Amino acid sequence: MPPSPTAPSVAAPIRWWRNWWRGLSPTRQDRFAALAPLAAVLMFLAAIVAAFWYLRAEEVEREQEALRRDVEYAHQRVRLRLLERQEQIMRIARDLSNQDLARVDFVSRAEILISQYPELQAITWIDERRRIRASQAAPTLGSGQLRMAGEVLKPGDTADAFGLARDLQQPVYVQPSVIAGDAAPLLQLQVPLNNQGRFGGVVLSEYSIDSLLRYGTPTEVLARYAVTLLDDKGHLLAGTPLGPRNKASQLLPWKPRANEYEVPVSPVGNGLTLRAQAYRTSLGMVGSGLFWLVGTLSGMTAWMLIATWRHTRRRMRTQEALVAETNFRRAMENSILTGMRALDLEGRISYVNAAFCQMTGWSAQELVGLKAPFPYWPESDLETLQAKLRDELSGNTTAGGFQVRVKRKSGTLFDARLYVSPLIDAHGQQTGWMTSMTDITEPNRIRAQLSASHERFTIVLESLDASVSVAPLGSEELLFANKLYRQWFGSHTGGHLQLVAQAGMVPISGKEHSGMDDEDGLMGLPTDPLTSARSENTEIYLTELGKWLEVRSRYLNWVDGRLAQMVIATDITPRRLAEEQAGRQAERAQSVSRLITMGEMASSLAHELNQPLTAINNYCSGLLLRIQNGQLGEEALLETLQKTAHQAQRAGQIIQHIRSFVQKSEPNRTLADVHSMVTEAVELADIELRRRNVRLTHHVAARLPPVMADTILIEQVLVNLMKNGAEAIEHAKRPPPNRSVELRVVPRQVDEHDGVEFSVCDTGRGLAPEVRKRLFEAFFSTKEEGMGMGLNLCRSIVESHQGRMDVENLYNGLELAGCRFTFWLPLAKPADAAATTVANEQTPRMVA
Known part of the structure; x- marks a missing residue:
């Protein structure tokens, strides 16, 4: 019989599994063998939980589907009831538009509808000027919601819906806000009146939302669910919702949630929502005793397997600790860069690591067993190092270590810092001293460079032509002052505070201005100067020095973390003198410019002045001639003198304008x-x-x-x-x-x-x-x-x-x-x- 084609595909994984298992060590085989039963129990428990969970999900889904069908059915009933009332109101509106219905007939039909349908609370006829023509209300309607004939609609939701119905020429639903505290919420329908294409008002019908829910929802739905009506903001309008679940059921994730479903009520739209919450009828499959029994047995089995596995692991750790202890020294030698040296109680070297040998250049065979003086001690420091070794063996060591010079095998020296600690064996007895050595040549070089850089920085600040001072806020201590500051104000804080106060840079106290919005309440300082660097300068004059100073200030964090203020004052007296001189030169230039302008206009001005002067000369000559001839009367004399005075005044005005224009002031x-x-x-x-x-x-x-x-x-x-x-x-x-x-x-x-x-x-x-x-x-x-x-x-x-x-x-x-x-x-x-x-x-x- 020939082999099936699937035989090689099955035999290959089996062969690979067998080879992999044989390749494992006995320890790892024991570990996997202990984990296999535990994995099987956990898988069985997971399968049980998944099965129960699936059954519960099926039950919840069936309940949700039943709730959805019932809510849709209730919604159709409420929608049908609203549409029937809307059709009846639209018939009244059509009769009013055709003027087939008088006021008395309107009231009679409205009364019949209200008495026949309990959800109808009021029917009102409103003309195009928002004045109520007639209104009929149910006896159950509150006094604060009644509408009287002759009144005009007040601004509000009803008036807004009136304008919307007028603009759209279609029925409009609105759910107005409740004004009175004990008034029941109402649903309004406004049907516009169309009189030959002209808007003639609306017919306003008001429904009781509670009655609409009570009489519009089927009784079988009300028996199975808690049915409520909500507005667009989720506020309860009618019905009684289910109370919240207790906290314990909310914390358990497998507890069933409240089964609810909601749908907007048409034709009202999103302004009215029908919601139904199902009453809880069962405890669920997860709460059954069978589930807890299976879960408890599975947990006990898993716990026993885990205990056995932990015992095996504890024994394996003991074996691994022995191997780790053996490899500890070798790993330490190959991993750390700090030199390690061990001395016994007599001061003999018992151990050095590879890093120590690499630092000094001597091998471990050359150093182990030696007593002081050691070959890596410089000849010039033998006495000092011998005293350090005596202190080390006597236990007089410093916690921060000490610095020494070490000589390499090549003869070069480097700086090192040694830290000493006692060496304790497994029985708690001291067997010697362990010393760690770190090469600090490079840090010392960097420290020296930083010191030189600080010295150069100080020299630069001392040689500046500006006064620099730093003082902490709220203190009279002077943190820094350069040479020019000390020459001007001495070595106290008075000059710094004087510059800050006169320049208007004093920080605002939090106690004095605790109500300011831009103040840091924790530090009592304005937040703006602390968070942003300002570039504007302030110029002040110090009478004591007789100098104009340009003052700049900024806040900074000092090296100790305190908030400090740095003030830089520059002598700008020569610049201010130059600016004043430039201003005087500009004034002279303006005066010269006016003189030049008048010079260029000289001929025109001479011509302009020549006319009144010539007229004065002619008037005077004419007067003399007529006086000599005896032909001058009193009226002619007065007229001639008035003209002469006018010409003289004209010439004087021209000269006065010129003088005012060219004068220097x-x-x-x-x-x-x-x-x-x-x-x-x-x-x-x-x-x-x-x-x-x-x-x-x-x-x-x-x-x-x-x-x-x-x-x-x-x-x-x-x-x-x-x-x-x-x-x-x-x-x-x-x-x-x-x-x-x-x-x-x-x-x-x-x-x-x-x-x-x-x-x-x-x-x-x-x-x-x-x-x-x-x-x-x-x-x-x-x-x-x-x-x-x-x-x-x-x-x-x-x-x-x-x-x-x-x-x-x-x-x-x-x-x-x-x-x-x-x-x-x-x-x-x-x-x-x-x-x-x-x-x-x-x-x-x-x-x-």
Whole structure:
């Protein structure tokens, strides 16, 4: 008979298993043989548990399926009842829309429906203006939920649903919130009235949710389950749910959970949910005695097998401990890098490991059995090492060890640290001393480098041109101070605290400001300076030193863990003096710029002054001639003198404007009226523009608020920009109709700050890109005779007023049509205006 084809496939695993078992040692065979019965018992117990668990899962699934069918059946009954009531309400609404139903008939039909169906609590007719036309309610409805004819719907869920029904033109369900504490929850249905395509109001029907559950749910479902109705938030509306399980049943994972199922009630939607919880009818298969009996027997069998296996393991561990003890020294020699040396009670070397031999260069055969002096002791340290050995043998050793120098066999030396401990045998008796040796040459070298680095760091700090001090918070101790600090303030903390206090960097006490949101309640310090490094500097003046100092501060953790504050103070007195001198030079440059502007406008001013002076001369000559001829009457004399006085006043005003513009004075920022400032600048610039045959137009917005500015400086900017525009037009050789400069002043908001915008537009040739890049640079000019300071000074003046200045070309299609200079000044703040007024009253104005 030929062998079956499956015979080789079965014989191969059997042969492999036999070879694997024979290849094991007897110890491992005993171990696996002891584990096999235990594994069989555990597998049997697992099979029993799985079987019981499967049966219980089948039972739970059947109960869940039955619950699902019953809930769906109850849902269909409730849904059918709602649809029937909805159809009846829609018939009433249709009759009302067709005007086939009067008010008395509406009340009669509503009363019949309410008395016939217990879930209906009220039916209300509401017109399109939300006024109640008629309402009929059941006697069981609470007084707080009654609706009276003539009332208007109050804002709330009912009014919101009214608007939704009007917009959708469809029936709308809503479950309003309960206002009164003892009122039963209601379900509302609003059916819109459609009178020939026009919205005519709604018919509002209100259902008792408790009656809907009681009469709409089948009695057999109510007998088997705890049925409840919930709203969209899970709040109970009707019914009584099952109470929570006890804690013991919740902690046991095999205890059956409450079998429940819920479904949203249509056509209401997610606003109403029907939930059913099944009553518990059985204890479950897992709680039966058969399961616990099988489990107990299996557990006892497994426990006996485990006890036998542990006894076998204990005997095997004893044998393995003997082997491990034998291999301990060899493993120690091959694994550790610390040199180990054992001395007996007489000071003779009894053992050295491989690491010790590798460190010193002598072999174990050369060292074992030797007594002091040892060959690895340097000749210069023999006495010291002999004293250390006597202390070691007498037991006077230090816990932290001691440092010695060791000589290698090659003659080189290295630093080592020795730790000594007594050597105890198995009977608790001391047989010698065990010494461990660690090479610390590299750590010593690193320590020396760190010391040198610290010394260099200290030298650098001592040679700084800035004062550096560190002090802990809440203490008067000075942790560090460099040479310059000691020269200025000495070796105490007073200078550090003075710098911190005067610069406004004192930490805020937690007791004084315990209510602040940005305070660390544990440390009593503001959290912002501790968690972020600040880069702003504070400039202060110390009267004792007569110096201006720039102070910077930051918090840091000191080497001992304390929170400390480091303060760096730099002498900036030369810089402040240079800044003051630069400010004086800028004032002189502004004055010179105004003089240059007046110089350039000299001929125009002379022509402007020549007209009133010539008129005065003519009036006076005419008076003399008519007086000599006796032809001058009193009225003619008065008229001539009035005209002469007017011309003289005109000439005086021109001279006064020129004097105010060119006089040198200290900056005086006051509340300036924009309209007056622009008027004076236009009067000055108009003379030059008329001489160049350029038309000047200006527009100032009405009711502009005042700005905080120096009127003379802003007038200088405006005159310079208008004069530059006239020069650009003249250089472009524009025809007379195109020779115009326009000044516009309008309010504008920049970066959420209110201000006033000044713009000067000309009709010149514009600016080339390379010129725009350097337009505001000092000493850069496009004029042959220009100094290149005008626009630079203009931008400096605007920026000193916290404003901005910009320039752009104007285009007519693709053709350049001119240029527009714009600058913006912020509005005056009330507090700044008051402070500036007081300062101006106390500070005299210097006039040259």
